[in-house]
Amino acid sequence: MPPSQKPAKNVLWIMCDQLRYDYLGCTGHPVLKTPNIDAMAKRGVLFSNAYVQSPICGPSRMSFYTGRYMRSHGSHWNGWPLRVGEPTLGDHLKKIGVRNVLVGKTHMAPDLEGLKNLGIAPSSIIGVHVSECGFEPYERDDGLHPTGRPRPAYDDYLRRQGYNADNPWEHWANSGADAEGALQNGWLLVHADKAARVPEEHSETPYMTRRAMGFIAEAEDDGRPWCLHLSYIKPHWPYIAPEPYASMYAASDVQPAIRSEIERDNAHPVFAAYMNMRYSKNMSRDEAREKVIPTYMGLIKQIDDQMGVLMQFLAARGLLDTTMIVFTSDHGDYLGDHWMGEKDLFHEQSAKIPLIVIDPSAQADSTRGTVCDALVEGIDLAPTFIDYFGSKPPDHILEGRSLLPLLQGKQPADWRKVVFSEYDYAMQDVRVMLGQPIERCRLFMVFDGRWKFIHASGFRPMLYDLESDPEEFRDRGADPSCADVVARLQAELFDWALHPKGHITTSNEKIANYANQQLQVKNGVLIGIWDETELGAIREKIGVKP
Structure with a gap:
């Protein structure tokens, strides 16, 4: 073909x-x-x-x-x-x-x-x-x-x-009915065992x-x-x-x-x-x-x-x-x-x-x-x-x-060593329960395949060892013996937080090509050159005629 x-x-x-x-x-x-x-x-x-x-x-x-x-x-x-x-x-x-x-x-x-x-x-x-x-x-x-x-x-x-109703999605597809035909609303957990x-x-x-x-x-x-x-x-x-x-x-x-x-x-x-x-x-x-x-x-x-x-x-x-x-x-x-x-x-x-x-x-x-x-x-x-x-x-x-x-x-060989996940609970009752300011309601997870580290703004970290505790029952965030693990994963989080991909309007190729020129050209002008001798050497190197 x-x-x-x-x-x-x-x-x-x-x-x-x-x-x-x-x-x-x-x-x-x-x-x-x-x-x-x-x-x-x-x-x-x-x-x-x-x-x-x-x-x-x-x-x-x-x-x-x-x-x-x-x-x-x-x-x-x-x-x-x-x-x-x-x-x-x-x-x-x-x-x-x-x-x-x-x-x-x-x-x-x-x-x-x-x-x-x-x-x-x-x-x-x-x-x-x-x-x-x-x-x-x-x-x-x-x-x-x-x-x-x-x-x-x-x-x-x-x-x-x-199936007529103001909201047939709720009243027919997501609700049940009792023996007399009365609606049993599917939003209520007690009716989860009813048929739609x-x-x-x-x-x-x-x-x-x-x-x-x-x-x-x-x-x-x-x-x-x-x-x-x-x-x-x-x-x-x-x-x-x-x-x-x-x-x-x-x-x-x-x-x-x-x-x-x-x-x-x-x-x-x-x-x-x-x-x-x-x-x-x-x-x-x-x-x-x-x-x-x-x-x-x-x-x-x-x-x-x-x-x-x-x-x-x-x-x-x-x-x-x-x-x-x-x-x-x-x-x-x-x-x-x-x-x-x-x-x-x-x-x-x-x-x-x-x-x-x-x-x-x-x-x-x-x-x-x-x-x-x-x-x-x-x-x-x-x-x-x-x-x-x-x-x-x-x-x-x-x-x-x-x-x-x-x-x-x-x-x-360079595949990632950790994964990240984030959560913002500013919109939930949890913020009010904890008395947290809106901008501090942030949780960040770093997981390396064994250790799961959770940074909680304003609180101590959480830490789970899925090798010895695969069910994640024991929070070891405050365990002094895990201080080195906490420090290592905190460093991973810090490095990730400092390097977001923010220059979305300029490709990496364009940046690399610009830097690889090894000299700065603005509007056709070479800047920072000492004298005519240096200028001539640069022109010769990059193939530009006088």
């Missing part, structure tokens, strides 16, 4: 919301079977040490979508706009002729004030591109829509099926799968390469599933909570405050875990079944040979472990994510079905995609690294 007729490379980037790394068959769950996701791992590489750059939806996703740390892109909390002008994956892909398309959730908030200041209408082509984080929104649905907000297309779909009121085929996960397949089918006529971000809303709360998934697992399938009274004895003030949050106290109850976790598992099983549908669809169209496929999550879920609910802190249950990458090229054949224990960050996906499409990742902007060498069996 002539080069001009080769099928276009594509990327299918699948992200689940709040999916723990250890709730898959291929990552070791003893009960939950995920054969389709496991099959994906057998076709690609399973990364066993992948971490998000913030353990909460919005900031984590903004790091995925920009390839930059939270400290660089500035979106520290859900609903905080990504500022106009912050480069995104969509900007980088647009330059090389690749469509960057969304089906599902981004948690992106537009910088309306920034658009207004620049005179850009949010509905314009540029305005939509900026407001949607560089994505072409084939279908945007963040879920979690309270009554009164503009309804997504999924609500309209439910109404067309006869819609049949399985009309629930969110298969709906989004069909929408993704719809785009792919349409894109075949377009011919341009694409990166499709299929971003599922589940297994994020409300914890409620349709049948048969609602009753697929029982309380007997719930694994023992990973927690210890040691954690609550003289706990770090920030950790103690989070253990005191409403959702933590509720999810620490066995009754809540026995209702929520079977449903959480059912929602994951539904996702796995949809992966089977999606892979068959790609295979039927001959797209598996040209499509890089990524399966991951934006963060985890404590589910009562460490006396916690939600996510928020940096235990493995929260900050570590599943990551499977399938590179279809022949160069990756040697790594298929392997597990890679290299330290990987969520920000690595953006440069990986750009690299896969054959372009050079802009390393003066992107703070992640391409995974292609690891996918193709190479072990870069």
Whole structure:
């Protein structure tokens, strides 16, 4: 086949919301079977040490979508706009002729004030591109829509099926009903064991799968390469599933909570405050875990079944040979472990994510079905995609690294020795509990594969040794015998904090070329030269005639 007729490379980037790394068959769950996701791992590489750059939806996703740390892109909390002008994956892909398309959730908030200041209408082509984080929104649905907000297309779909309500997402897809038909709202944990009121085929996960397949089918006529971000809303709360998934697992399938009274004895003030949050106290109850976790598992099983549908669809169209496929999550879920609910802190249950990458090229054949224990960050996906499409990742902007060498069996000698994650709790009750000023509500994690160090502004550090304490029960941040470890990881954090990639308007190549001239030329004038003799020598050296 002539080069001009080769099928276009594509990327299918699948992200689940709040999916723990250890709730898959291929990552070791003893009960939950995920054969389709496991099959994906057998076709690609399973990364066993992948971490998000913030353990909460919005900031984590903004790091995925920009390839930059939270400290660089500035979106520290859900609903905080990504500022106009912050480069995104969509900007980088647009330059090389690749469509960057969304089906599902981004948690992106537009910088309306920034658009207004620049005179850009949010509905314009540029305005939509900026407001949607560089994505072409084939279908945007963040879920979690309270009554009164503009309804997504999924609500309209439910109404067309006869499920009428002001908020059909909540009242039908995410609520149950008792024997008399009374609504049992899925927001309440006590109803997590109820079945959703819609049949399985009309629930969110298969709906989004069909929408993704719809785009792919349409894109075949377009011919341009694409990166499709299929971003599922589940297994994020409300914890409620349709049948048969609602009753697929029982309380007997719930694994023992990973927690210890040691954690609550003289706990770090920030950790103690989070253990005191409403959702933590509720999810620490066995009754809540026995209702929520079977449903959480059912929602994951539904996702796995949809992966089977999606892979068959790609295979039927001959797209598996040209499509890089990524399966991951934006963060985890404590589910009562460490006396916690939600996510928020940096235990493995929260900050570590599943990551499977399938590179279809022949160069990756040697790594298929392997597990890679290299330290990987969520920000690595953006440069990986750009690299896969054959372009050079802009390393003066992107703070992640391409995974292609690891996918193709190479072990870069200079691969990172630590990973970083950040959290800003200024928007939460924890700030008030601790009496912290807004600008001091910062947490930073540094992890080197064994030691997990957490800097907490205004407090002593936290430190966990995952070699001797893999369950992270013993905080050794105040242990004098660990002072050298604390100092070493503090130095790593200090060095990282001092070297953000801030010169995003000037490439490293331009800087290097300028410096390599070894002389300063301003407006055609050579400066700092002593006399005509020195000037003549310089001209001769650089080949400039008098």
